[in-house]
Amino acid sequence: MGLRANPTQRQRRLGLELRRLRNECGLSAAEAGAFAGLGSPHLGHIEAGRTAIPEAKLRALLTAYGCQDETLVEGLVAMSGSTGKGWWSDYRQSPLKDSIRDLAELESTAVAHRSFQWMYVPGLLQTPEYVRALIAGGEVDATPGELDTYVEFRLKRQEVLTGDPPPVFHAVIHEAAFHMQFVDTEIMRGQIEHLVEMARLPNIHIQLLPFRTSLSPATPATPFVLLEAEAPELNTVYVQHPVSSAFLEDQAHLTQYGTAFERLSAAALPPIDPVPEQESYKRSDSLRLVQHLLYTL
Structure with a gap:
């Protein structure tokens, strides 16, 4: 062999x-x-x-x-x-990078995802319209067919969140992500409403990190996803970068990013709760910020 x-x-x-x-x-x-x-x-x-x-x-x-x-x-x-074969195998001859297919395979086996984004909505929570606008703005030389492939692949990745059993998905999203102008108002409105619907799933927890926080959105400097395995030693951090994203596996990095996510989650507002308690209007939480964002669009 x-x-x-x-x-x-x-x-x-x-x-x-x-x-x-x-x-x-x-x-x-x-x-x-x-x-x-x-x-x-x-x-x-x-x-x-x-x-x-x-x-x-x-x-x-x-x-x-x-x-x-x-x-x-x-x-x-x-x-x-593992044979490594899954739905992502159908995209081996596509323009997608190997690292994106590797990410899809990792996502399929992770028991929990901890995601931090400060410029965009996390990929697994994006609407089709938001995905297309985001990729069209980033892949300016992509042909219409390639753009269709990129969008299709990202939407296929999202199916993991409703799998059997689904992983726990915990996202912290900075408020800045909802003020980006690469999508028009109606697309952003639909995206925000989609987050509220996704938050209804018991395995999905979405927190917003508001502008009014002492924690810098650039701490850490790049978006990341901590993919957790049954055995903590096999966890992986996927760090997103426009030039070359990276997979980090050593224990020092796992500890660093695990601690960073805990700090971000502690600084963020409580998770979006689509069925809030009667007195929820008296406190600040992610749902109230979402409602404010929708109102101001």
Whole structure:
């Protein structure tokens, strides 16, 4: 079997976790490979995500590494055994970047999404009209057919929120996102109303971060999504950047962005509640800000 020339994010992550576990227990590649009948070069290719590892050999390695966390073990086995095929596979010949397909695969397996945006509404909460306006403004050289593909792909990603079971989705959106002028008033109105409807789903929590807060919208400086797995060690941060978005997996970054999201959530208004308590008009919350935004459009 030939080596993978371009491993997916899942394949790279599996290899990185195996290398991390090996390094933590102090084994060399040759010593670790001996436990599973693997040569040092073969194990190196596995740790680089360039080739697969059978389940029996994977479990042998994890035993050698002293990994006794069953949730982590089963998470790694699932990553290894996955074919990586899903609806996103139909877009391999499309103009979409590999990283976007990798993101869709990660979203499909995450048990929770923590999203922060300060310029746009999060992708999984966007209306079709908002998606088209946003992408048309960013992909100015895209042909009509390519634009259709970009919009279609983003709308397909959104289906994860109503899956069985659906992930928990928690978004903090800065008020600035609703004052952007790349969409007309009616599109923005429809987008805001859509957020209220989505907030009716029990797995979706949407908070607005108002202008009147001591927390800078540029802290952190870029939008991000923290994708949580059953095993916290397998969480991933997707940091959005117009030039090159990035997947971050090391524990330092996971802690950094997890803490950042907690701070943002604490500073934001309480979540949108489409069925507020009778006395809700006496307090400031995300629904009241949403109503204000609709009124001023």
